[in-house]
């Protein structure tokens with residue numbers, strides 16, 4: 001038993017923020033594909049070294065390697081009661097592999113919240129991003145502005161807009177995501193795991209609906225008897 005959540009949503013919808021909030025609330029690890037890679041590379045695990053080889057040559061990391069990293073991560077003790085997955089799976093093939101990994105420990109995906117927003121909204125949100133040159137903290141002119149324009153709150157570093165932060169590359173990223181995940185969304189819908197959440201709303205409203213969906217599933221599983229999903233008591 002546990003809560004194995006796969007969070008879906010296009011770039012710009014605020015999926016990472018929501019994954020952070022919900023994982024803290026539920027005391028479950030937030031496992032994002034990006035961080036999985038960075039951590040494996042940094043700690044020089046055999047899989048990390050292999051992944052770095054591909055990235056260093058500017059090649060795509062093969063699916064089998066990504067899946068091996070996910071398996072390694074999910075088998076750690078902190079994932080025994082569940083996990084919030086963010087950025088994985090991206091394809092039906094990966095989703096099936098994930099089912100296999102979870103089945104090894106008698107678990108399964110319990111809920112797939114899909115945070116949806118119009119492309120115009122996503123473009124607007126992706127558009128105002130500024131990154132600190134020094135500590136890489138990301139700000140947004142509308143949603144998370146620095147106290148002083150152009151200056152990092154955390155370290156005082158200079159803020160810049162990445163060269164690939166253009167409306168064209170944003171549009172492309174959104175299209176790729178939607179194309180790639182449309183079959184995955186259908187896959188989870190058919191299994192009655194998908195819950196659509198309106199991502200046009202503000203962060204707190206989206207979060208409230210996400211939490212409500214999780215609490216419903218938790219009640220169904222009666223794990224609420226051990227610990228309140230709402231307050232952690």
Ligand SMILES: [Zn+2]
Nearest residue numbers: 132135152155
């Ligand atoms: Zn900084």
